[in-house]
Amino acid sequence: MSDTCKFKIDGKEIIAKKGQTILEAAKENGVFIPTLCNFTGVKPKGSCRICSVKINDRFMTSCTTPVAAGMEVESNTEEISDLRKSIIELLFVSGNHFCPSCEKSGNCELQALGYRYQMMVPRFPYSFDKKNVVATGPKLLKDQDRCIKCQRCMKTIKDDEGKRYYAFKNRGRDLEVVMDEEMSKTITDELAKEAMENCPVGSIIYKGVGFSEPIGTRKYDKQPIGSLIETN
Amino acid sequence: MSKKIIATTSLAGCFGCHMSILDIDERILDLVELVEFNKSPIDDIKVFTKQCDIGIIEGGCCNSENIEVLKYFRENCDILISLGECAIMGGLPAMRNGIPIEECLHEAYLDGPTVKLNTQKILPNDSELPMLLNEVYPCHEIVKIDYFLPGCAPRADLIWDALVALITGNEMDLPYEVVKFD
Ligand code: SF4
């Protein structure tokens, strides 16, 4: 039995390895599907829904759905693009994203998706909820205004024994991703930088440097997010 | 084609968006061929002297005067454009949202580290002064806004492309680089 199978995304034929998710297969075949909570090397959990596609008229998250031979996937349709845009807009209004004063601006995945989907203004009212900044650690600060609770930091930033630096606190509307204050005192420089890098937005900031890359040279200044995948 | 009439104002903004309008450089000569300016800080016309086609709003609403001016613009302009992050989402002034107004005033006039000269501990209270609002509001939460041009400040090319499209009635085809939130 062959270990590859064929299916279609928006009519384009995709050759996938069996057991791959739709998202992985799309990426290998030069088709961009946006992601936020998904992170290479971490078991996908399908929480942000930005990677939603339509199969048999049902919405599914492409980061968790395995490929099947012959399936017809819709991704880049007007309806799905608008759904994705509405998720981006919801994230913008439920946090406080002051892009002009954010160190991650230009390298932020949420902002880049805002550009890609041409968000000129969110259709929802801004919440302006008061949120905290915790800057007591020596290397890192945590700005809750910007956290989208994707859990990427929780899943990837661990010490030698596998203990996590980040965890959930509170529930429901008060849910926050917080850093363990004791552990943060001894975090290595390397891991601290990785924490900032792995956060899709500017909620985890490595202290001491900021705005070091001039406008025009940052990741998403000239190239839309996903264009590297599409030119592959 | 008769010239379109444009008005502009700066509410709770830093005037950066207006600087960005001027940043269209020599294209300003083409612009005067296409438009005529009415009420605007650029020509210092203080009151509307005729109905305008396009009103360009910089800044959100942080006080009672901003609201009054914004409504005055809505009445006197057929199309309103929110120009820049402050007009669109409150921008940096909206970083005070969520902090009680009393705390803001105390920080600015009494307790802040740079407050040196206010020896009599006065908070501004003259009835001539506009009242601060509880929060800074995006313009479209106060009046209907027709178009939004993001950026802090918006790129001059974005302003130029959008204005020309609007004036000539053509589709806007914005290059990726010009739509930015910073
Ligand atoms: S801090 Fe960043 S990586 Fe962690 S949950 Fe929030 S947005 Fe995700």
Ligand code: FES
């Ligand atoms: S990337 Fe698939 S649900 Fe978040």
